[in-house]
Amino acid sequence: MxxxxxxxxxxxxxxxxxxxxxxxxxxxxxxxxxxxxxxxxxxxxxxxxxxxxxxxxxxxxxxxxxxxxxxxxxxxxxxxxxxxxxxxxQSALWWTRLAVDLATEGHDPHLVTYSLVQRALVTLYREDAAQTIDLSRRAQRDGHAPGRVLALAASREAQGHALAGDHTGCHRALDRSRELFARQEDNEGPVLGTTTVADVAEMTAGWCLFELGRPAQAVEVLEKQVEALPATALRSRARWGLRLALAHAAAGEVDQACALAERLLPAVTVVSSATVAVDLRRLTRTLARWHTHRAVHDLYPRLTAALRSEAV
Known part of the structure; x- marks a missing residue:
């Protein structure tokens, strides 16, 4: 009809x-x-x-x-x-460019700046640290952008530095992000960026600590932040929960990693996220080092099946 x-x-x-x-x-x-x-x-x-x-x-x-x-x-x-x-x-970047054009016509310069943060997310998952840092810094050069957008850009820059193995650059960007989030102002219209992560700077810090080779510290930070995620935020719980499982595994806490991954697999399947699948692959490869461990032996077929599934 x-x-x-x-x-x-x-x-x-x-x-x-x-x-x-x-x-x-x-x-x-x-x-x-x-x-x-x-x-x-x-x-x-x-x-x-x-x-x-x-x-x-x-x-x-x-x-x-x-x-x-x-x-x-x-x-x-x-x-x-x-x-x-x-x-x-490619489709993601096309839609982001369209969003910029529409925001320009709609007199919303904040979204134009935020689009740089979104483009930096694409380059982050492509493991292009230099582009991630550059796009994030370009966003922060907008002196008229609201504090939240600048804070999100600083968090993304920190992820880029962590990917590059730059401890100093990462921690400086994280400190800047915390400061900006602390003094962000309320704005009209829908909130830009995540609405499910209560403390973006600290959650990002946990992500970065893992990338910088400090998995035990990453566990300490991520456990608290993941616990605070709403139960209905399946995509966020899958994304950050798998990052926490990765940190457990890298810290040698194999049983904890397997138990958490097992709880997350239903959510991973439901949200069908290509970016979440990146960490699922990393977790699967990491746990393969302990292939004779009972928990890994029991979980591994489910991990590989999830990776083969069209859902991820």
Whole structure:
């Protein structure tokens, strides 16, 4: 069954503030869904709603048009993240560029700056430390960006330094991130970046400690932060939980690593994340060193099956 909306109907809808409010509420619902479902479930709705908002904006009066375009940019940015989670980096970058164009039209320079942080996430998972650091630093050079965006950029820079094995650069960026998060201000519109991690700087510190070869310290930091994640935030729990399992394994705590990984596998399968799969592969390779260990022997077939599954 199909139907069309007349040009007059589109214009009338676009002129109504309740339409903007409802699309904003829908955005928050879709972002919540993105934490609990596969990208293949979320992406069709995101693409459809982004297209609908662009059509509405084209028929809206100036004040509402700018508001619709700014919101549409947030939809496009979330779509880009879900595209990356599906394993399609090129699509992710395309959607991020679209988000920048829409944000520019919608007078939202903060999202334009934040897009650099998102691009740095793509390069981070490509293990390109230099690009990750460069993009993150470019974002921090925006003197008008809100504290939260600058803090997220500093956290991403720290991850880039950790990937490069630069202890000093990493800790300096983490200190800057903590300071910026401590004095961030409230902003109108949907929150940029994660909404499920309570202390981004400390969670990032745990990630970095693992990359810098300090797994025992990483465990101390990550355990507290992972425990604080909402039970419904399956994507975050899978991502950070696997990083914690990796730290346990690297610290020689094989039983703890296996027990945690076993609890996480259902969430890993549900969220079907290409980026989470990166750490799942690393964990599988790490645990292979203890292939005769009973816990590893029992868990290993499930790990390899998860890696073969289309879900990851």
């Amino acid at each position: 199909g139907f069309t909306l007349t040009g007059q109907g589109v214009a009338a809808t676009a002129a109504e503030q309740p339409a903007v409010d409802l699309f904003r509420a829908l955005f928050e619902n879709l972002r919540t869904l993105a934490q609990t479902a596969s990208p293949s479930v979320v992406l069709p709705s995101l693409v459809t709603q982004t297209d609908a908002l662009r059509n509405l904006a084209g028929s809206a009066p100036e004040r509402t048009r700018v508001e619709l375009l700014a919101l549409c940019a947030r939809y496009a940015e979330l779509t880009g993240w879900m595209a990356q989670e599906s394993g399609n980096d």
